[in-house]
Amino acid sequence: MPSLIRRVAIVGGTHGNELTGIYLVKKFQQFPHLLHRQSLECMTLLANPEAVAANRRYIDRDLNRCFANEDLSNPALTGYEDRRAKEIAAQLGPKDQPNADAIIDLHSTTANMGLTILPSSKHPFNLRLAAYLNELHPLVRVCCGVKCDRDTPMLRSLSPFGCTIEVGAIAHGVLNADYLQQTEMLVHAILDYLDAMNQGKILPVPPSLTVYQAISSVDYPRNSSGELQAAIHPHLQFKDYEPLCNGEPMFLTFTGESIPYRGETIVYPIFINEAAYYEKKIAMTLTEKQQVRLETM
Numbered sequence: 001m002p003s004l005i006r007r008v009a010i011v012g013g014t015h016g017n018e019l020t021g022i023y024l025v026k027k028f029q030q031f032p033h034l035l036h037r038q039s040l041e042c043m044t045l046l047a048n049p050e051a052v053a054a055n056r057r058y059i060d061r062d063l064n065r066c067f068a069n070e071d072l073s074n075p076a077l078t079g080y081e082d083r084r085a086k087e088i089a090a091q092l093g094p095k096d097q098p099n100a101d102a103i104i105d106l107h108s109t110t111a112n113m114g115l116t117i118l119p120s121s122k123h124p125f126n127l128r129l130a131a132y133l134n135e136l137h138p139l140v141r142v143c144c145g146v147k148c149d150r151d152t153p154m155l156r157s158l159s160p161f162g163c164t165i166e167v168g169a170i171a172h173g174v175l176n177a178d179y180l181q182q183t184e185m186l187v188h189a190i191l192d193y194l195d196a197m198n199q200g201k202i203l204p205v206p207p208s209l210t211v212y213q214a215i216s217s218v219d220y221p222r223n224s225s226g227e228l229q230a231a232i233h234p235h236l237q238f239k240d241y242e243p244l245c246n247g248e249p250m251f252l253t254f255t256g257e258s259i260p261y262r263g264e265t266i267v268y269p270i271f272i273n274e275a276a277y278y279e280k281k282i283a284m285t286l287t288e289k290q291q292v293r294l295e296t297m
Helices: 019-030 049-054 080-092 124-136 177-198
Strands: 007-012 041-046 102-108 114-119 140-144 162-168 208-218 230-232 249-253 258-260 268-270 284-293
Touching: 007 019, 007 177, 019 041, 019 102, 019 177, 041 080, 102 177, 114 124, 114 177, 124 140, 124 162, 124 177, 124 208, 162 177, 208 268
Parallel strands: 007 041, 007 102, 102 162, 114 140, 140 208
Antiparallel strands: 114 162, 208 284, 230 249, 249 258, 268 284
16 A cells, blocks of 8 residues: 555546536636645646647547557657647656656546546555445446556556546536536545545445456447448447346447347446547447455555
8 A cells, every 4th residue: 555645636638528627627726725635735737738728539639548658758759649648747757656646537428427436556545445435425436447557548547546537428518517516526535535544544445346347348330431330229328337138239220220249248338339439449348347355454
């Protein structure tokens, strides 16, 4: 476990059209006393200001895919987001000796993800923090990516501790007051947890945690030209985190035929029909539901 978490970075606008994090960061910048905790130094960051100004996800490429070590060290990558990633890495990183002890990266999604925590890694500290948030707010779900470690291209990988907060469903470029309040509530809960830990106070954490472990992604059916040939089946739309069994419908073709899920195990799809993932050729991510025992402090 980390001895102390002293410096926390709260990041919004990694994607320029996800307004929840953008306006929370602006609020915290206007009212910095809201972040004051006795043992913490909290800094705020608008990660992609040009994309924020344009109300676009990105200018040249997805900033949240620019933080792989090989990309950060590659001088040939000179697009706006690549340059911005290097600036952010210099401010919050480097990964092997980060300036930020923990990062809270604020996002929103068009998928029906509710309140989701994506830990920076499966480090026991991150899992205990996620379990605390789930215990405090039972609607919080915890999801780990296929590669849930420091060697990922996400901004949160600049620090070993912390998480991404993902809320939705919210359309891009739209502010939702309910999700704005719930995201702020989670930020304050994280800061309270870190502050208590620094002062030697043990906040209640359950002995185990339900984790949705990503195992693979599924693309939409396409023709040889790459054009869509089907949409998410109506029975699956907005059913993020719900079980999907062998033979149940995944897609509906434009001629009205159902395409079922074929698999030996029950999976739990997430990021179903996320608007930003069409270009990434991802219709949904399949996860397995796991029960993880938590290490005691």
